[in-house]
Amino acid sequence: MNPLDAQCNRDRNDAICVSQLKSAQEIDRGILSEKPDVKIFLPFRFYVYRPEELFQPNTYNRFLVQQPNLSHPFHLHGYGFSVVGIGRSPDMTVKKINLKHALDLDRRGLLNRQYNLPPTKDTIAVPNNGYVVLRFRADNPGFWLFHCHFLFHIVIGMNLILQVGTNADLPPVPPGFPTCGDHTPPIPIN
Numbered sequence: 001m002n003p004l005d006a007q008c009n010r011d012r013n014d015a016i017c018v019s020q021l022k023s024a025q026e027i028d029r030g031i032l033s034e035k036p037d038v039k040i041f042l043p044f045r046f047y048v049y050r051p052e053e054l055f056q057p058n059t060y061n062r063f064l065v066q067q068p069n070l071s072h073p074f075h076l077h078g079y080g081f082s083v084v085g086i087g088r089s090p091d092m093t094v095k096k097i098n099l100k101h102a103l104d105l106d107r108r109g110l111l112n113r114q115y116n117l118p119p120t121k122d123t124i125a126v127p128n129n130g131y132v133v134l135r136f137r138a139d140n141p142g143f144w145l146f147h148c149h150f151l152f153h154i155v156i157g158m159n160l161i162l163q164v165g166t167n168a169d170l171p172p173v174p175p176g177f178p179t180c181g182d183h184t185p186p187i188p189i190n
Helices: 099-107 151-155
Strands: 072-076 081-088 123-126 130-135 142-148 159-164
Touching: 081 123, 123 130, 142 151
Parallel strands: none
Antiparallel strands: 072 123, 072 142, 081 130, 142 159
């Protein structure tokens, strides 16, 4: 699913793109309007280290090395979302897509979108140097994690918490629900 070149904004017979899939369920038409209620751009970037920067004699540093052509499997807890668009920059001169470039592409209408029964997912592979446009109706109150599924990316902060609603919107805590510390068995001291 999704070719390595992430070119999903054209017809292909050599790969299947998420954008070619259709939802089997009815779609909430309210989330498919051309102008959504809220737009959030989430740029996640890494610095690519050269080998001579990593291996200095008599030093110990921890580094994260970005691998070329690495897609990022992002997962949203608490929701399914409609994948309205996915791809890479149509500007072939751009080597690294960034927030400014993504905003410019969006303003010019160049981020590919399809509104005809977009597939519903809870995890999507964001192409390296690419983008995903997703939509969902924020109607499930809570604090929901949105994160890359690579553990080392979570550890370095490639995640965020979406707060939907206020504390007053949350359902009451069930009686006897564990709180911090009370779920561990007592350890006898001899």
